Amino acid sequence: MISFAELTEVENIIRSVNEKAVLPRFRSLNDSDVAMKGPMDPVTVADREAEDLLREHLTTFLPGSVVVGEEAVSEDASVLDALTGSAPVWIVDPIDGTRNFIAGSGRFSTLVALSVGGVLLASWSYAPVLGRIGTALAGHGARVDGRPARVAPAADPAAPTLPITTSHPVWWPAGYGRGVDAMRAADLDVRYFDACGIEYLDLATGSRSGMVITWEYCWDHAAGLLLVAEAGGHVAALDGSPVRLEGGNVLPFIASAQARTTDRIRQIITESAAGPAAV
Template identity: 45%
Template sequence: MIEETETIDEFLARRSVDVEEAVRKAAAAEIMPRFRRLAEHEIDQKSGPHDLVTDADRLAERHLTDTLAALLPGSVVVGEEAVHADPAVYDAIRGDRPVWIVDPVDGTRQFVHGDPGFCTLVALAVRGVVVASWTYAPVPDRLARAVRGRGAFLDGERLHAGAPEPGRDLRVATSHPDYTTDAQKRGLLGLRSDGVAPRPCGSAGLEYLAVARGELDATAFSWEAAWDHAAGLLLVEEAGGAHLTRDGVPFRVTGGNTLPFTAARDAATARRVVDLLSR
């Protein structure tokens, strides 16, 4: 295990910039040329009208799959669209090989509507532990990265989430009602309390970045697809924040979490939100 960890550490020290370049190139080649230029035949539904996929999603994921697997021989890629085509692909997250967890366009709904609030998410996990992540917002051309134990950065500037300012309502981004079960809706109702200002979330990756920057106090999400959460949860952790599920333990990218769960600017806020979700 130590030998494997050292190998991954050496890889990250040597090739992290190459991962950043791969993410930027995928966005430049496959996503941005289609932004606000999507034809009707380039947009499809997956599970319903709120679950969209575009040619940009598919082609950017293919681009990243080829590039990332070549950067780290022996690794595998778990991408949102590959899992949609074959759910068994997801099992690799629980395996022994290094895994790239990829969401090519996080915020596809926003992308389809011409809203710049979308991003590309890449995380690297080893045996269920996320060790590095990259969050790229192509429209403003901003890239956040985090390496476990080495901090979180946005365009080279270190991120510190800090504690929420006392005396004001907690700003919490929550799951969209269309993606929640009745039981999860009941849990989220706890956020309708004095001292809390909930709002529907946008791109999960950008919400996590807002928490890491101290612009948002917490999230409260009701789904556990690793591609939506892996990159952002590490970013929040390395900025000094915390994440907890309803049973009081950190979120696991391998699954089996008690939902909803939260990521917050600090541990005290995470506990407060979980208490509200458990009412």
């Protein structure tokens, strides 16, 4: 479906779109450039223009393909139906970390993945201000900043020492809010993250033990999930099943450097939810 040379061609498209639609607005947004799609869910003119440009260029690059983008789905949820269809699908988050982008922080990225029938084939994670680019090709490994990417080894994967990152407990599924406390009580170094795509880059390059993910929007995760898998990592839903792009996963799901790390985190969270109610 896609070759190493074509990985670079798509990377160039993503870089070009950032140069045209995203970076000129970085730290230059007006109030009228920002709107709210919902509580704590902003969108900017840069998000919308970048997604439109990516749709135009990616479907031209691969005729017959379609785009499932965050902004299109926010206007028409039926766009998600393409994930289980027969056509190649570009899964696009034009700006992952929009709140950071609005605040003038460079911790944002453009995420693109290519899938067919729910199976990931290739991905790109580009953080333009940080100067980072991660690419993955199914069955052929991952690269970050031009070098082969590999998750961190662990002497005891059941007791990881590198940070485990997650979203703030207010975003956790009902009944699992005690999971963060339980992980810390098990001596895991748990920290909150602000930009999902960048966290996947960090996990794929060995500076994280794992991520605990409490939501399943495919545009936030598709690129990173393939990047981590091709860097030797492991991903599973809370019930141990594979993570499905189309949703319906048992949350939270875990991406980690080792299968035993995933299993350990799953056990801690599941037991915390089944325990006695807090007084």
